[in-house]
Amino acid sequence: MLNTGTMKRFRRHGHESQRDKHKQDLYQFNKTVEHGFPHQPSSLGYSPSLQLMAIGTRSGAIKLYGAPGVEFMGLHDENTAVTQVHFLPNQVELVTLLEDNSLHMWTLRAHNSTSELLEIGRFTLSGPPGAPPSVTRVTAVLAHSSGELLLLGTEGGHVFVVEVPGFRELEENNISMEDVQSRVPEDYVGRRNLECVEALHENPLNPRQVLIGYSRGLMVLWDLDRQRPVQHFLGTQQLESVWWMEDGGNILSSHSDGSYCQWTVTGEDPQTEPEKQETPYGAFPCKAISKVIQLPSKQGPPFLIFSGGMPRASYGDRHCISVIKSKTHEALDFTSRIIDFFIIREGENQTGEPSALVVLVEEELVVVDLQTEGWPVIQTPYLVPLHCSAITCSHHVSSIPLKLWERVQAAGAHQNTHYSTKPWPINGGQNLAPDPPQRDLLLTGTAGVFHTDADPNDNMNQGSEGEWPPFRKVGCFDPYSDDPRLGIQKIHLCKYSGYLTVAGTAGQILVLELNDEAAEQMVEATVVDLLQGQEGFRWKGQARLDVREEPVLFPPGFQPFAMVQCQPPAVVTAITLHSEWKLVAFGTSHGFGLYDYHQRNNILVKCTLNPSDQMALEGPLSRVKSIKKSLRQSFRRIRRSRVSMRKHHTNNAAKLQEINARLEAEALQEMELAPVQRKIEARSSDDSFTGLVRTLYFADTFVSDGTHSTPSLWAGTNGGAVFAFVLRIPPQERRAEDPLSAQAAKEIQLMHRAPVVGLVVLDGKGAPLPEPLEVAHDLARSPEMHGSHHLLVVSEEQLKMFTLPKVSSKSKLKLTAVDGSRVRRVGVAWFGSKTDEQLESSLVVLTNQGELHVISLPSIKMLVHYPCIRKEDVSGIASCVFTKYGQGFYLISPSEFERFSLSTRWVVEARCLVEPPLQMRPKNPSSPVWRDQSDGVATEHRNFNKESGGFESSPNQVMEHALLNDERVLQEIQKSLEGEQMTFLENNLKTTPKAGNVLSNGD
């Protein structure tokens, strides 16, 4: 008796632990890497010895980049802006200054043959008791070349000397303002108040001498050993920056009136007049030159590079860096604010010829090749400004076949001829991550179009005649859309056939084909009336786009060949492409249609509109937004901008915090006064937008009888309705002539009327049907046509399994009724353990609470769930896409994708090593670390790397951002597609030190 009892218990326990183990084998949650450009960068640093670049952001993140694939990330606990980043010369340490006046020491520590970015110390200057905070407010930092000293200039005009890395204050070495002031000549105008220390610079020849530049214009050459000034330079203009020329004999200073001065270091004291003073864009008042650099060049005159200095009245709003070499003079015109810039020089110690200018602007990183005629731009392998036009949708395609990959790359290369051929100049560190076994594409649709003039190609020859300053547009960030109707809403790419379909805001659907040759063709539009003659409605929304009547020349790449225009031209809300059947289905808030792109005609139109739904009839979705909501939003915006405006005054951190706190308190109070209310009301067929088509799905399944499967189209609407149509498609040989037909077969109205967000048909074995052409390419087993198929309808509230062909409910999972979360995103993914070849399919669901659920198929039971995105981050949740192998992406800022993985088998992680410069550093195999992507084997997912030594095999993930706007701008798509080609974004991984490795499942 006892025996059986224990046996039973034991057995049950054993069973459970087995199931748990199974879950652990298959699922784990990791946030792995970030792709894209850091949101709101605030500072830039570079280490010539490590060849690493550091970018600090306003949210307190610090990101290091070296060779493609070498990437580190750290986050300050303070979450305030990183105002300065300085590498300690010839060390692996770097110092960051935050807006709250704290200094932080970071180091790259090797661990298990990979490096990690770690914070090893923090420090805040403490002044004498009773001193005002300005005394210790750091404004300038000099990391001394000895690697042992940090000189900190402050707002009060003092210079503090601190020993690093331990942050020990060397009080006896401090240079107080009084020391300096007492020695300044009586008649010097700036004598009264030197103001803050604007710049600190070390003598390149004598490290014991530093130049201290004060805001009012005075510069003092100070001897650190003798603790006394060597020479005074009595500038009279507000100082912006100083630059000590390489020869050590000359100093450049830049000023707020747009001038720069050259001073000679003579040792004679004082020097009252500069050697040379120049206002490059002079005559009329100019804006400040915020930074000036001059570097010698073996061939002829030196490079003079400075930012700003534009004529205030006419070009005061431009963001420019001027590069002058002899008679060549260019004002590089950026589309966003310049954060900082630096020059990369050739040679082992980076002391040779200037080779590249690296500019960090607010929205992108631009690298200019200074050694090639015309100073072309070098394409960046990472930090791609994904958001160069706002991202409106994304579409992920796993395991791109090699052929398509190569063709896309070739088309991209073809279009990007204007880029420099120089290799990427920043190549510190080694990327140790194994080559990914598969190539994936992430396509993003954007809100607008690139202005063509933002493209370097077009402007290469512009501006040479007559224009002064000689502007040249660089960079591609341009958030302004010509016409919002061009915005891309939906993308679908068939990786086997190279057919791409994109749908836009004004009801336009384009079908594109990958073509290696340029072609001139006319794209005919088929107009489809989705209202189906419903009368008495007037569309008050946008007009449709005009269709070009004449043939258009399309460059190699994706070329449009068919177009559908929905009437009314409402935003396209769902799209799907079946390349085997050569059909495209599309839906708007009025209904859906089916287009045959082989015969170029429309086969089916179904109006889903509820006749009483005025809202959907009248116009775009934005009209629905309540006044209350928009008011609330605009208040928030104002408040935020007020805050960020104040943020610019770096001196008032304390005040700022106070203001923030007050605003927060106000907001809280406000909330308590007028509590948010929610109406409790059942959904009704009269609700707005019940006819909006949310999802479309093609399936070859048993729709009408249990013995013959037929092609079918399924559509789900916002009002919880599912429509099924049986398609009759002629055999292959008669495909071009015989007409196609579609017949209504089923209509399911879910009683709860929640929006249908996903439709999946499961085969006789309970596995989702494969994608079109997948079986033909032998990449998936053919679906099991014996045994009954099932239809899984995923609505926002529940998942429900129906039998086919006779539709009756079989099982369901009521998500919302249980925990109040609603399904936002759903995808089918394959999971497998690291050791087992066997893959099983599951459903991956993201809820409006930001939680990820894995749900078993076909039993629809919740397996594991992990919190992923903050529930307040609505745009993050909306932007999420899943890959077929249990990974996913979502936007963490307008410009960055976070990548996560739910799979134990497929994890993309950064693994890279940076070694200290003083030690013997193994040379990178080939310095330009352009790893050839396309020589990867065409792998299907089963060929994963099974190296077990801790290396995760990682599918190659390349982010593509494609902008498809109208036929005219299609070349832009290619351009951007190609933009990916060189980006090994997937290599562009970073270690996220705080990311937990394995989150145990909540079960």
Place this chain on the structure above:
Amino acid sequence: MNKNHRAPSNRTLSAVEVKSKFGAEFRRFSLDRSKPGRFDEFYGLLQHVHRIPNVDLLVGYADVHGDLLPINNDDNYHKAITVAAPLLRLFLQRKEEADYSAFGTDTVTRKKTPAALAAVLLRPDATKKKAPIIISLPKDFRPVSSIIDVDILPETHRRVRLYKHGQEKPLGFYIRDGSSVRVTPQGLEKVPGIFISRMVPGGLAESTGLLAVNDEVLEVNGIEVSGKSLDQVTDMMIANSHNLIITVKPANQRNNVVRNSGGAATSGSSGRSSDSNTSFYGFSIPGSMAMAPSHIIQNYEADEESEDEEDLVLEPDGGAKSLLESGAAARSTASSSMPALPRYESHLELRHANGTVASSSSTGSLNAHTRRNLEEDGTVITL
């Protein structure tokens, strides 16, 4: 649900057989189902066929559950016609002799068969008590709410079930965030809570009188709301809106149900309505069988599971082409003849599910399952 019901009946014969009983006399005639006409015409017709032109009548009919329900306006007349399957049994009484207590769902539990019903009606006058005060019958017979689980909940809490099913009236209330005070081992603690913030005039919630502004919401269909955001609770309520059960802590604690009712007398509408058997909510009409449970439901989770709404599946009829014909036809014949239709199953299941149906996952054996239930209950279904 109503739609479900209309669907099969539309397919059946277009004529409705009527068997009308007045005193000891029977009259049989038929009506065109598609054109039933108005109630006053029908009333005239009855007077005509029974040849009692000047007698004021109270008209009642037996519905599918064997309940005696009144016909006194166009709506319930049409209802009676649509649900007649195909026989409509009428019972006429003289108004002055009418026994109002015969109407209602009480009749279901006690006397289930029409025969028993008739027995009530035929009760000898000698035993009849004094006629009750005549009040007009309510126009619309559906329960809108009930208080449930009185015996298992603390007296300070109230579990209210709102019947949204099959009616157009909006649920009609709003909820908000707030804070409430809880007693914990550490003492009093202020915790966030969800409260009813507003009632929509004329809405279901208001009309029940069981919910009020500032009542704290504790559970939604058995799931605690603590720790959930306002939006989550909103979504849960909407997801359950067809059969919403909310447990509240009423702001006004004076109307609470006192369980040992032998003692303290309860007053106020809520106290009375806790017993849905006797309340005026008790009337039930077919088509809203969700309201049929007339006992206190103790395990509504199970009930809720089986209670689930039926999705409406439409398949093309005659117009469909060969591809579809067989399937659709098979289905439509099935739906008109077999009582084991999905919608019927759920119907039966509903009525007898109280706590017995563990889950609906055992779909395969559903038929057998419901049939068994049926037998156990001994209910006779009039079809």
